[in-house]
Amino acid sequence: MRAADTLMESLKAEGVKDVFGIPGGANLPTYDAMVDAEFRHVQVRHEQGGGHAAEGYAQASGRVGVAFATSGPGATNLVTAIADAMMDSVPTVFITGQVRTELIGTDGFQEADILGATLPFVKHSFAVTDPRQIPEYVHEAFHLASTGRPGPVLLDIPMDLSRADIDYQPRTEPVELPGYKPSTEGNIKQIRIAAKALANARRPIFYTGGGVINANGSAELRELVDSDRFPVTSTLMGLGAFPASSDRFLGMLGMHGTWTANQAMDKADLIVCVGARFDDRITGKLDEFAPHAKVIHIDIDPAEISKNVGAHIPIVGDAKQVLPKLTREYRALQTDSSRLDDWWNTLRGWQDAHPLYYDESSDQGGEIKPQFMIRALHRATQGDAIITSDVGQHQMWTAQYYGFDKPRRWINSGGLGTMGFGLPSAIGAKVACPDEQVVCVGGDGSLIMNIQELATCVTESVPVKIFLMNNGYMGMVRQWQELFWDKRYSSVDMGSSPDWVKLAEAFGARGMRCDNSADLEEQMVAALEHEGPVLLDVRVAREENCYPMIPPGNAARDMVESPGKTVS
């Protein structure tokens, strides 16, 4: 069988239903084999878009996302998506064409050392040197991408090798990699110590991240939190793992998290971190982070434990496996829940005095506040859409105001902060979950960076809805220049180009515009009800800032709120 056909067979054997990509010279054999493949290939318009689509697909469904690109520029265009998938632990497999074996190292046409270029941000990578390796490497790549801490795996296949004829036997035995044995169970002794520490904590807080979602551990987290009255905060990546509508949920933490969540971290005596990594956007100034707290750190990746913040009780394991054991051990201790009364009184006091705030005076009609836009989105989608976003103010407002109640409903670029992520990842999410409403909340600075994928939406019939939060600025950069750089605005005004409605129509999508808060929800519903892809250009207040905020390099207690807010 031709090696390129064994590639398709192996992907099929891995359960692949959809892939994304663009053909080119060096992956012609692969694309020839694709004609007969039994899965869907979504032809994107730029390899970066294909990469992010694979990420959105994986995050929405939990299945491995796959993207193809040709050699050289096709492959290098994938680099941002690969780095993004590494930072956010997204299970993805990237398959690139490479120049013919005898051309490797000669600076051949469209040659790029993609394996070398991506070494810093792949979980692992394979350079095929013998066509018989192709099926084996595909299975190893899927195993690596989807187990342990998930991440991107690259498979680079020289053109001549994908054309070669090889014997093909479908693989039956499971993948064995001698240097790869993720620990998933969690050390039971450590779990017992953790349960006892929890039983003695008077100001505990759960700080949960994307690892809970990757582990499909939301129900298990809920069980544990419900075994007493534990307060929960979440990272940007973890939103939805614990329902935002629960009264145990304090909101997101970190730079643009809630006042209460950040103060709770600052005053806590015990932090239970599950599937998060004490990123600088969470900790702020590291040596003033959570000064009173002991730390239980539960993570599948041992290297995350004590990397940034020392763990007093480290537990290496998968959230889905560790959390039920911790729940069992904690319940067995039959702790008196009243010890948490004072803590909850404090937390409720903070919540009352420091809620999320914006000036709502124009919400009934007139200027659209960006925060109002997200509230309207929640109502228009009954709070149950898959929402993707680009990167910037609109991303933070969506995280603050949408209120995600379920996992895999919030897809964004958290670690790398990739502008232009929203539209292609929405395509991926919609392909993975065709029956769900998928909305991309875009920023006008970000959306244009991958706007070419609107053509993918139209020609591949992927009806995503783009709700553009248009303030005519690179808003977050403008905010920083206003607050920290003496209002010396530098290259942040986007001007009036493009005309987004005409642009959408030029691609064959529906374009809509809204500039009055009174009409917004109705317009959103109309956009959602339209059969095809829609771009709704929402003109929002231009110079609204995103609050509250921990200024960069500061500690949680230095958090500032909107200057317009008056403490009640």
Place this chain on the structure above:
Amino acid sequence: MEAGTPQVVKLEDLHVAGQLSGRKHILSIQVENKPGVLARVAGLFSRRGFNIDTLAVGPTDDPSVSRITLTLDGAVHPIDQVTKQLHKLVNVLKIRDMGPEETVAREMALFKVSSAVENRAEIIQFAEIFRAKIVDVARRTMTIEVTGSADKIEAFERMVRPHGLVEMVRTGEIAIGRGHE
């Protein structure tokens, strides 16, 4: 109560395990003998900001396995974090942090020293004291091979430097466990 866990865990009694050991560490890393493995290891060190003092790579008794021996300063880098990051590389099979008491560590160095007629005898004497070998003699230089611990090689360097050190090459340390280890 189960064995192995304390009856009561008081939060004030919990501590974070120490991070910096304050001494030199020799890591002996067994890796799969595959193309690009050294680049993965070296790349990891550079992007995480870990400084390698010495690095030696070679085959082992098993042709599918290579050994990378590297030394780094545990006063600057948390060794635990270094080894955990290394373990994330799929091609890394085994890592041993070689404790100084249980380890035989050796390095080889070649010294090219200026040697006029008047100091030649003294240099030969140094070589004998250090159990070094003179491996090449020319009209104005001598080349000496020294094997031993890094300390011994550095001591020899201090002795010959005043005579005019033309060039020096060191292999980096390799190490093996004592006894059955």
